[in-house]
Amino acid sequence: MYGTSPIxxxxxxxxxxxxxxxxxxxxxxxxxxxAMSTDSNASWTDDGCVVIEHEAELGKxxxxxxxSVYMHLSSVTVSSGKExxxxxxxxxxxxxxxxxxxxxxxxxxQGGLDKLIKRGDKAYRVFRAxxxxxxxxxxxxxxxxxxxxxxxxxxxxxxxxxxxKQWRKRKAAFEKGEDIRILGVARGSVTxxxxxxxxxxxxxxxxxxxxxxxTLDKSLWLTVHFAKGHCHTNTYSExxxxxxxxxxxxxxxxxxxxxxxxxxxxxxQSPTYELLRYGRIVGEDALPAxxxxxxxxxxxxxxxxxxxxxxxxxxxxxxxxxPRFLGWQRIHDGEAGTRLTSDGRCxxxxxxxxxxxxxxxxxxxxxxxxxxxxxxxxxxxxxxxCEFRTEWDAAHFDSTYQFLLRDSxxxxxxxxxxxxxxxYVAFKAHANALQWWFDAAxxxxxxxxxxxxxxxxxxxxxxxxxxxxxxxxxxKVTPEATRERYRTALNQVMQKYVITNPIRQxxxxxQGAVESLSLKVMQEASNKFASRRSEAELGHWYGxxxxxxxxxxxxxxxxxxxxxxxxxxxxxxxxxxxxxxxKFRGRGFKQLxxxxxxxxxxxxxxWLRRSEFDARWWDDDGxxxxxxxxxxxxPASINYxxxxxxxxxxxxxxxxxxxxxxxxxVKAEIDRGSGVHPNAKSDVNIGMSISRRVTYAINGGYNDDxxxxxxxxxxxxxxx
Numbered sequence: 274m275y276g277t278s279p280i281x282x283x284x285x286x287x288x289x290x291x292x293x294x295x296x297x298x299x300x301x302x303x304x305x306x307x308a309m310s311t312d313s314n315a316s317w318t319d320d321g322c323v324v325i326e327h328e329a330e331l332g333k334x335x336x337x338x339x340x341s342v343y344m345h346l347s348s349v350t351v352s353s354g355k356e357x358x359x360x361x362x363x364x365x366x367x368x369x370x371x372x373x374x375x376x377x378x379x380x381x382x383q384g385g386l387d388k389l390i391k392r393g394d395k396a397y398r399v400f401r402a403x404x405x406x407x408x409x410x411x412x413x414x415x416x417x418x419x420x421x422x423x424x425x426x427x428x429x430x431x432x433x434x435x436x437x438k439q440w441r442k443r444k445a446a447f448e449k450g451e452d453i454r455i456l457g458v459a460r461g462s463v464t465x466x467x468x469x470x471x472x473x474x475x476x477x478x479x480x481x482x483x484x485x486x487x488t489l490d491k492s493l494w495l496t497v498h499f500a501k502g503h504c505h506t507n508t509y510s511e512x513x514x515x516x517x518x519x520x521x522x523x524x525x526x527x528x529x530x531x532x533x534x535x536x537x538x539x540x541x542q543s544p545t546y547e548l549l550r551y552g553r554i555v556g557e558d559a560l561p562a563x564x565x566x567x568x569x570x571x572x573x574x575x576x577x578x579x580x581x582x583x584x585x586x587x588x589x590x591x592x593x594x595x596p597r598f599l600g601w602q603r604i605h606d607g608e609a610g611t612r613l614t615s616d617g618r619c620x621x622x623x624x625x626x627x628x629x630x631x632x633x634x635x636x637x638x639x640x641x642x643x644x645x646x647x648x649x650x651x652x653x654x655x656x657x658x659c660e661f662r663t664e665w666d667a668a669h670f671d672s673t674y675q676f677l678l679r680d681s682x683x684x685x686x687x688x689x690x691x692x693x694x695x696x697y698v699a700f701k702a703h704a705n706a707l708q709w710w711f712d713a714a715x716x717x718x719x720x721x722x723x724x725x726x727x728x729x730x731x732x733x734x735x736x737x738x739x740x741x742x743x744x745x746x747x748x749k750v751t752p753e754a755t756r757e758r759y760r761t762a763l764n765q766v767m768q769k770y771v772i773t774n775p776i777r778q779x780x781x782x783x784q785g786a787v788e789s790l791s792l793k794v795m796q797e798a799s800n801k802f803a804s805r806r807s808e809a810e811l812g813h814w815y816g817x818x819x820x821x822x823x824x825x826x827x828x829x830x831x832x833x834x835x836x837x838x839x840x841x842x843x844x845x846x847x848x849x850x851x852x853x854x855x856k857f858r859g860r861g862f863k864q865l866x867x868x869x870x871x872x873x874x875x876x877x878x879x880w881l882r883r884s885e886f887d888a889r890w891w892d893d894d895g896x897x898x899x900x901x902x903x904x905x906x907x908p909a910s911i912n913y914x915x916x917x918x919x920x921x922x923x924x925x926x927x928x929x930x931x932x933x934x935x936x937x938x939v940k941a942e943i944d945r946g947s948g949v950h951p952n953a954k955s956d957v958n959i960g961m962s963i964s965r966r967v968t969y970a971i972n973g974g975y976n977d978d979x980x981x982x983x984x985x986x987x988x989x990x991x992x993x
Contacts, residue, residue: 279362280375283341283730285742286327288355290713294321294347294367295706304706307699309370319367321346322709325357329733330740331593332410333761337385340715341726342665344376344707345369358742379729380721386603386658389595396597397590406553406589412768413592413735415497415552416599417568417582418511425487425578429567431533436480444475486578494598495570495580497552499771501944502527508571513598517571527771528941531934537564542877542934543926550769552582552589556922558879592735600656606720617662617673627653655728666710666719670701737773738764739992747782747988748791759792759862762921770929775993776948777940780967783985785928787977788864795918797859797866799825808915816855826858827851844899846870847891849908860917862928863971870935871917872909874927877934880916881909932971939970950990960986 295305297317308315323343330336347367351357366375381389391408392398397418399405428436451472457463458470493516494509502525508517523529534545544560547553554560566583582589595601604621619625628644644650662669678697681689692700710719739747744756744763763782767773772781789795796815798804801823808814815821830839842854846867859866865874869891875881887906890896895903918924932939942963951960964982968975 278366280343280346280364280366281360282325282357282363283359283379283726284325284327284329285358285740286325286341286356288323288351288353288357288363289326289340289715290322290324290709291349291351291353292320292322292709292712293349294319304699304702307370307703311696313370316368316371318369318371318703318707319345319347320707321349321364321367322707323349323351323363324709324713324715325363326715330738331389331733331736332408332412332738333765335388335408335410335593337381337388339379339381339385342376342378342380345374358746377726378723379726380663380723382717382721386722390601390603390658392594392597394603397588397594399588401553403585404553404589405585405587407591407594409555411551411555411591411593412737412773413732416590416592416594416596417495417497417552418588418590419489419493419495419580419582420586421489421491423489423580423587424485425489425570425572425580426483426567427486427578428483429579430483430565430581431536431567433480433482434536437482440477440480443477447475483579487572494596495568495582496599497568499527501525502941504568506569506571509598511598513600517575519569519571519577521569522577525941528937531937540876540882541879543879543930546933547769548583550771551591552587555765556769592732595732600653602657603722604657604659606660606662616676617664618676621659624654624657624659655725657725659723660720661723662720663710665708667705667708668711669719670704670708674700674704735773737767737778739767739778743991746991748786751791751793755792759921759925762925765922766925766929769926770933771940772929774948775989776946777943778992779985779989780943780946780964781928781932782988783964783983784967784971784981785862786984786988787981788928789862792862795861795924797826797864799823801825807918809919814856814913814915815858816852823855827854842866844896847872847908849896849901849904850899856914857911860914860927861923862925863931865917865927865931868909868911870931871911871914873935874917874930875909875911877930881911886910936970939967942966942970948989948993950993951986 297319298306300306301315305318305320306315307318321344323346325341325343327339327341328336329339343363345367346364349364351361351363357363366373368374369376387393397407400407400409454463455470455472492511494511494513496507496509498505498507504521504526506519506521507515508519509515530546530549531542533549534542538545538561541558541561541564544554544556544558545564547555547558548560548564548566552566564583565581567579567581569577570580572578590596602623604623607620627650628641645654662673664673674697677689677692677700678694680691739760741757741760744760745753748756767778767781772778785792794805796804796808803821804815804823804825806815816823816826827841827843829841842848842858843851846857847869848854848857848867853868857866857868857871865871872881872886876883885907886909887893890904890906890908893904893906895901895905916923917927945966946960946963947956949956951957961979961982964985965975965978968978968981
């Protein structure tokens with residue numbers, strides 16, 4: 274890694290070792306003045322070093338430890354024992370043999386790797402046999418192994434249903450027109466020669482349902498990736514060769530998922546939405562039988578086809594499984610290949626075969642270097658997780674490097690002359706000056722699992738799980754107990770509604786900070802103390818007893834200037850009178866308000882059926898007259914509105930539901946942003962404009978718009 278820029282920490286952690294850089298010396302015998310080869314001059318190498326221990330959360334039940342190492346620093350700005358946050362500067366880059374560069378590595382121990390890649394050395398691991406699914410702490414892209422014999426269809430279940438419903442609607446309109454025409458003939462009002470009392474048949478044939486268009490002749494992997502509303506799929510062979518790509522046709526699929534969920538299971542939308550999002554159910558709501566998860570796939574004929582992923586024979590994984598077919602592979606220490614060595618040189622067949630694949634004999638150094646420049650090979654190498662003894666342990670130097678005192682063996686490439694004793698001593702002195710393992714005393718075995726650091730960082734950023742320390746900085750005014758009560762639910766809900774990148778998460782958390790006072794208020798309160806008490810403590814919804822009647826909710830509110838700032842809730846939002854104004858007050862992360870919104874969420878979760886009330890009861894003449902006795906349409910009956918905040922998940926999920934199902938334009942507005950923390954005035958203006966549009970899309974107005982923008986930018990700076 275090159276450059277003299279300040280070097281930043283890659284994740285929150287604790288500094289466990291620091292070595293200040295040695296002052297540069299002109300003494301040619303100094304161990305840090307070393308010639309890297311016999312035909313080069315001795316040049317200085319900086320030895321500043323920082324080692325940081327990290328604890329990363331990747332889900333409700335997945336926490337791992339890993340370490341990052343920053344070597345060849347020309348200055349160090351942290352001290353051992355310091356708690357450090359992501360992007361905090363640890364020092365400045367230095368030189369290696371006179372060239373500007375640093376060494377950067379990431380490793381974990383055996384326990385950390387087993388928690389991270391839980392499948393071990395298998396291609397995949399099934400955690401739940403009922404639906405053949407992988408790691409339950411899922412994140413990132415979704416991956417599906419389609420067995421040979423999987424049927425391909427010309428349309429999805431939803432597309433077929435929509436076409437049929439549209440046909441039924443046109444047919445009903447035609448038949449109604451026929452009824453009117455025939456009645457006109459009977460009454461003599463229609464007298465044209467074409468008029469007849471004989472009913473004409475609807476001319477359009479009934480649309481076909483789903484038609485099978487093919488079958489997979491071999492097993493394939495299908496990857497599903499969401500980006501700015503669109504759903505992208507890639508098809509791979511079992512060994513990871515990309516065979517085709519597709520984008521779900523029509524409107525952005527992610528933004529259509531609420532409509533599809535409502536179409537497929539109108540009384541069980543929440544689990545159906547999860548099915549469309551993850552390919553499996555992860556929450557507590559049950560999925561009704563017969564609901565399919567149809568995704569587009571580039572068929573062998575390069576045409577778009579559709580396949581149902583909700584069948585038990587389909588294996589269902591996510592990026593959390595570090596899929597083997599995408600190149601993630603564990604390479605064990607001492608894994609024997611055709612070249613056996615007893616030192617630290619690589620002898621793993623899985624690695625060596627990448628370099629000399631299809632070669633009849635040992636390849637030359639030039640051939641190997643040429644292979645290493647191949648982009649496809651480099652991509653494969655970046656996803657090998659390799660176990661070997663750290664090279665920074667001086668105690669094992671001789672057993673690792675004594676082979677340098679011998680000429681290269683016959684057939685060994687590249688050929689190499691033995692080091693002289695003096696050369697070996699100089700090399701050892703240089704290496705010992707850089708080694709730090711003994712001094713760091715990390716209390717873990719020196720045989721470690723090493724990742725390509727940039728690939729590791731890029732992959733882990735797909736997780737999007739907000740850890741304890743990050744949420745503490747986002748909601749710094751909120752008590753820790755309150756933050757931790759809701760943190761798991763916040764993460765689960767953001768994953769569910771594809772709020773997984775920094776720009777979406779910052780808006781979700783920034784807007785929610787205003788609505789819920791940074792998680793501190795999950796029920797709209799009046800000036801009465803009792804309204805602030807948790808309804809879980811009360812054991813009922815506030816206002817269900819006569820002594821708790823609170824006029825705040827059914828009265829208009831005015832500020833000190835006499836300007837009305839809030840209207841009565843009594844006859845808006847589907848509320849039926851004063852009692853409803855209090856019963857259906859704002860609750861949850863987004864302060865869901867009104868009987869109509871509550872009814873929609875109750876139906877969404879499967880707690881209420883559409884058939885149990887009449888649609889748009891607020892359009893009833895009796896409702897408009899504010900007379901319950903005259904109402905003919907039945908309002909939704911909800912006896913326990915406090916259920917909305919009975920659990921942390923319900924609190925937060927109601928907010929995710931509101932954005933995805935009730936305010937479908939919100940995420941599209943958010944996606945207009947760059948995701949980069951604004952610095953220039955032009956960036957601030959653009960960011961403020963987007964935040965205002967998001968605020969309007971959520972609330973239908975611009976209340977607290979500047980505060981919402983400030984809190985959103987604050988969150989973005991900590992997440993991005």
